[in-house]
Amino acid sequence: MRGVELVRSVGISTYVQQQKAELGKQTKHVRDFSVFDFSYIPDQPVVRRECRELIDEMLRFDISGIGTHMSIIGSRGSGKTLMLKHLQRVVPKQTSLEFVYANCRHHNTSFKILAHLLGEKPRGASLPEYYEQFLARCPGKTVVVLDEIDLMSSKDRNREILYLLSRSEQPFMVVMLSNSPQVLKQLDAATRSSLQPMPLHFRNYDAGQIQDILKQRAQLGLKEWDDGMLAEIAALTTRMTNADARVAIKTLKYSATRPRDDTKACFERARRDIVIDMVNDLSDANLTILWAAATSKSDLAKEIYKRYCRFSRDHQEKPFSYVHFYANLSYLQSVGLVALVATKVGRTYTNRVILTADPRTVDQLATLRFG
Ligand SMILES: Nc1ncnc2c1ncn2[C@@H]1O[C@H](COP(=O)(O)OP(=O)(O)OP(=O)(O)O)[C@@H](O)[C@H]1O
Ligand SMILES: [Mg+2]
Structure with a gap:
């Protein structure tokens, strides 16, 4: 008996009671669901080698006050957002750098980004007014992280904020994150020549790195797991996606909460979910x-x-x-x-x-x- 038929036959109250017990059984290996959330930031992310170059540039900026702007390129789920959010937590505590962060998917013009960084609703003022306020708000050495910069609206094709920040007398280091290098080609000549961003490629994770990420989530979120299964998820993820850590983490979650499905079925389900999210975005x-x-x-x-x-x-x-x-x-x-x-x-x-x-x-x- 399936779906609504089952509920009808036993009645809602009995169904709730039985299903609660069943789901409790299925999720008995989970200690903490929050570590499977994509916005979860682990205290110690698995370190990728490109990270050092990025940190060193930030430290040089801290010492010299001259920022090298950076363009970080990496495919989906290669840890760009996580790494910058983690550095935002760690670096200001040990340096004189300030960090500000905006995601251009949600704030897709220079005007909206500045309004967001000022904590204002994007209306009322003009772009130059917001920019003046922003300069006053961030007088010290500031790292400006612009995530998903490729999603800025075509209305702001020249990405004016980049031009303004790169021409500023105040010390800024702009770090742009995106999936493709295309965005740099789209900049107008004036912005490109004053910004001159240094490209940094986040290479796709290999199976070993994905396995490390999974092991960390398993240790934090599960009561028990099988290392062989982690290796299988890592192998599927690197072979059949661009090593998207999101697919791997979601597969692990399904494997822990849907004990009747095998790893391949959980992987397919996770991959389908991620594609649906991507298309909807x-x-x-x-x-x-x-x-x-x-x-x-x-x-x-x-x-x-x-x-x-x-x-x-x-x-x-x-x-x-x-x-x-x-x-x-x-x-x-x-x-x-x-x-x-x-x-x-x-x-x-x-x-x-x-x-x-x-x-x-x-x-x-x-x-x-x-x-
Ligand atoms: N090095 C890592 N250590 C621990 N977790 C990681 C690591 N890299 C990625 N993850 C996890 O994988 C998921 C995807 O990472 P993230 O959102 O940073 O990818 P992204 O490169 O920003 O992708 P997109 O291009 O889609 O924005 C997140 O849940 C993140 O916590
Ligand atoms: Mg991201």
């Missing part, structure tokens, strides 16, 4: 492009572009130019939702767009958003 334009790729008969980028244009016009939206459309496809590639493969058709080279997500899921999520 896309802007309308990017979701339209992904939908066009998921439902097009042809996988050639030019054909997908035509389908995307038709859909946009049908929904009274002005479609992007092909160049802008292609930049968005590159973004979808950088977050791991599609792969672009160069191919020769006739005499010219073009790109095939290979979806890594399930096309039916993409279609369903687009229907939910656009109707």
Whole structure:
């Protein structure tokens, strides 16, 4: 007997009692659920080697007052946000540096970022006014972390805040986090030349590093676990995703709370959840492009572009130019939702767009958003 039938047959009260006991049994190995939350910051993150370079630049900034701006690039779940949030906890205690942090997904223009850093609602003042207030608020050596900088709105294509901070007489060190190097290419020449960010690549984790991350979560969150299972999750994660630590952590959580499912089933479930989160987080334009790729008969980028244009016009939206459309496809590639493969058709080279997500899921999520 399944679902509602079961509840009907035993009655709600009995069902609650039985199901509570059952779930209690299933989760008996869990000591602390909070360590499986993606916003959880462990006291001692597993250290990756690129970390040292970043810390050393911060210490040089502390001593000299001259900040080297940095652009940290790494694929999804490579620990960028975690590492900067951890350094924000640790570094100011031992130096004279201040840290401020903004996520450009939630504050997607220079104006909104400054308002957020000032703790204000983004209205009422102008950008120069907010900037003056910000300078007054942060007179000392300040590390400005701009997370998910690639998600700033196209309305602020020049990312004015970068220009302002890089030209400031006050000591700032800007640290930008993103999935792809594309963002640096999009900056206008004036900003690029005064910012001159130093790129730092967070390499994808290998299976050993993912296993260390899992072991740490297991020690903190579980009463018992099997090291062989941690190794299996780490191997699946590095082989079948871009070593996304989120997928690994969620698989571990499912393995601990769904004892009837094997590791592979938990991994597939975790991966599907993460893809759904990722697709739901896309802007309308990017979701339209992904939908066009998921439902097009042809996988050639030019054909997908035509389908995307038709859909946009049908929904009274002005479609992007092909160049802008292609930049968005590159973004979808950088977050791991599609792969672009160069191919020769006739005499010219073009790109095939290979979806890594399930096309039916993409279609369903687009229907939910656009109707
Ligand atoms: N070195 C690490 N030690 C412990 N936990 C880690 C480490 N790296 C990543 N994690 C965990 O993996 C998850 C994903 O990490 P994080 O959010 O920092 O990735 P990200 O690189 O910012 O990804 P995105 O590009 O999607 O923003 C988080 O729950 C984080 O706590
Ligand atoms: Mg992040």
